[in-house]
Amino acid sequence: MSPKTDLLVLGATGFTGRLIIQYLSHHPQRDAFTFAIGARSPTKAKALLQELDLHRDSSIVFVQVDVTKKAEVENAVKSTRVVINTVGPYWRWGTPVVGACAKAGVHYVDLAGEVPFLRRIIYRYGYLASKTGSIIVPCCGYDAIPSDVCAYLSNKTLKNLPSPLDVGSSMTSHRLKGGVSGGTISSAITMLEVVPKKEVENSVTDYSTSPVLGRKLPRWRFFYKVPVPGAHPLIGGFFFMEPTNKALVQRSFGLLELQARTSKSKEAQLARYGPDFAYDEFLGMPNAFAAVSYTLVYMTGLMLFFSLRPVRWLVQKFLPKPGEGPSEEAMQKGFMSATNITQSTSEPPVHVKTVMKGRGDPGYLLTAIMISEAALSLIFPPDSDKNSPEAARAALPLLARESGGILTPMTAFGDVLIKRLEASGRFEFSSSVIGRDLKED
Known part of the structure; x- marks a missing residue:
C-alpha cells in the first residue's frame, strides 16, 4: 500500500474543486504536504492537471472514487489524512463520505450549507467520530x-x-x-x-x-x-x-x-x-x-x-x-x-x-481558500512549515485536541485558522x- 497523502480533494474536477487544486498547488507550504485529486473520471482528472499545468508534477496522486460506491469511498478515505469534500448536494452524496472518515479516524472538511445534512451526520456519526478521533467539520466556506x-x-x-x-x-x-x-x-x-x-x-x-x-x-x-x-x-x-x-x-x-x-x-x-x-x-x-x-x-x-x-x-x-x-x-x-x-x-x-x-x-475564490486553509490547519502547527499532524492537533482548541466529533470551524480550528487566513493575504x-x-x- 502506498504512503498516505496529507489531503484528498473529492470533486476535484468541479468548479470549486479546480479552484482548491489551483490554490493548493501554489501554496507557500506546497513542498511540505502531499495531496491527491479524487474523481470518478481519469480522463477529466488528466484534463484538469493539463489545464492547471500540473501534469508534470508526479507528487500529485489521482484516486479514482465514485461517492455512490461504498467500497471505493472507504478505500479512498484510508489513503489520506484529511478529506476535502466538494461533492454536493451533501444530503445526496455526503453522508457515506462522513461515515467512512468517522470509521477510519480520518479528518474531514466540506462546503455544506445544508442544515438537514448537518443534523443527519451529527446523529449518525458524532459519537463514532469522537471515539476514533476523527475531526469532522462541515460548512468550511462562505457558509459559514x-x-x-x-x-x-x-x-x-x-x-x-x-x-x-x-x-x-x-x-x-x-x-x-x-x-x-x-x-x-x-x-x-x-x-x-x-x-x-x-x-x-x-x-x-x-x-x-x-x-x-x-x-x-x-x-x-x-x-x-x-x-x-x-x-x-x-x-x-x-x-x-x-x-x-x-x-x-x-x-x-x-x-x-x-x-x-x-x-x-x-x-x-x-x-x-x-x-x-x-x-x-x-x-x-x-x-x-x-x-x-x-x-x-x-x-x-x-x-x-x-x-x-x-x-x-x-x-x-x-x-x-x-x-x-x-x-x-x-x-x-x-x-x-x-x-x-x-x-x-x-x-x-x-x-x-x-x-x-x-x-x-466569497462563494468561489474565498471559499476555496477558506476550506483549503481549514484542511491545512490539521497538518501544520501554527507559525511552522513542518508537516506534523500530531503537533498541529496539539495546537487546536480543546474540543479538537481531546476527542474530535462533528465540530464547527471555530470549535475545531479557532485562532489557528484565523492566522492562516490572514497569512493568505486575502x-x-x-x-x-x-x-x-x-x-x-
Whole structure:
C-alpha cells in the first residue's frame, strides 16, 4: 500500500474543486504536504492537471472514487489524512463520505450549507467520530466561516477584558459582491424535492444542531437595525444564508457551553459564550427603504421558488449549474465584509465590534481558500512549515485536541485558522471594544 497523502480533494474536477487544486498547488507550504485529486473520471482528472499545468508534477496522486460506491469511498478515505469534500448536494452524496472518515479516524472538511445534512451526520456519526478521533467539520466556506469567526472573536474580546464577560446578543451584518453558486442552487432544490419535509421543518428551528438550548431572537424580520455606540446603526434585510449560518453559530455556542459545564479548565470557561447568548444576522443595506424593499422582493421570489416547480426549472436553466462559475476577472472583483456587534450581559453592557473582510468572490475564490486553509490547519502547527499532524492537533482548541466529533470551524480550528487566513493575504480581521473607556476597569 502506498504512503498516505496529507489531503484528498473529492470533486476535484468541479468548479470549486479546480479552484482548491489551483490554490493548493501554489501554496507557500506546497513542498511540505502531499495531496491527491479524487474523481470518478481519469480522463477529466488528466484534463484538469493539463489545464492547471500540473501534469508534470508526479507528487500529485489521482484516486479514482465514485461517492455512490461504498467500497471505493472507504478505500479512498484510508489513503489520506484529511478529506476535502466538494461533492454536493451533501444530503445526496455526503453522508457515506462522513461515515467512512468517522470509521477510519480520518479528518474531514466540506462546503455544506445544508442544515438537514448537518443534523443527519451529527446523529449518525458524532459519537463514532469522537471515539476514533476523527475531526469532522462541515460548512468550511462562505457558509459559514465568516459568521462563526465573528461570534468567536467578539467573545474572545469580551473574555480578554480585565474582568471577563459573557455574550448577550450578537448580530452580524453581511455585505458581499460575488456570483451565485450552482451548487447552492442544487442544494436548495434538493431541500425542496428530496429532503423529507419533517427534516426541513426541524432544521429551521433554533438550536436544531446544538447540544444545548440558548436564548432566541425574533425570526424572519423584514428590517434590522442594530445600534452601534458612537457610530451610525447597522441597517439591513433578510440574508438568504442566515438559516445555515445561524444554525452553525448556535452549534458552536452549544458545543462550547457543554464543554464548559463538564470541564473546569480555564480554557473551557473562557471559550464559552455564556448561557444567555443569542445570535442573528442580516444583509447590510444603505437605508431602511432599501432593506424593506429587498426583503419583500426576496421573500416573494422565495415563495414562488418553493411553491412552483416551473420557477425552479427556470432558475436551473438560467443560473449557473453545478460545475460552472464566474470568470477569473469577475472573481477577483468580488469581496465580502462581515461586521458583528456584540453586547455583553453585564450592566452596563460592553459593546464589541468585530469585522472580517475578504478580497475576492466569497462563494468561489474565498471559499476555496477558506476550506483549503481549514484542511491545512490539521497538518501544520501554527507559525511552522513542518508537516506534523500530531503537533498541529496539539495546537487546536480543546474540543479538537481531546476527542474530535462533528465540530464547527471555530470549535475545531479557532485562532489557528484565523492566522492562516490572514497569512493568505486575502483576509483581514479586527475586534475591539467600542463606546467605552477601558480605564474604567
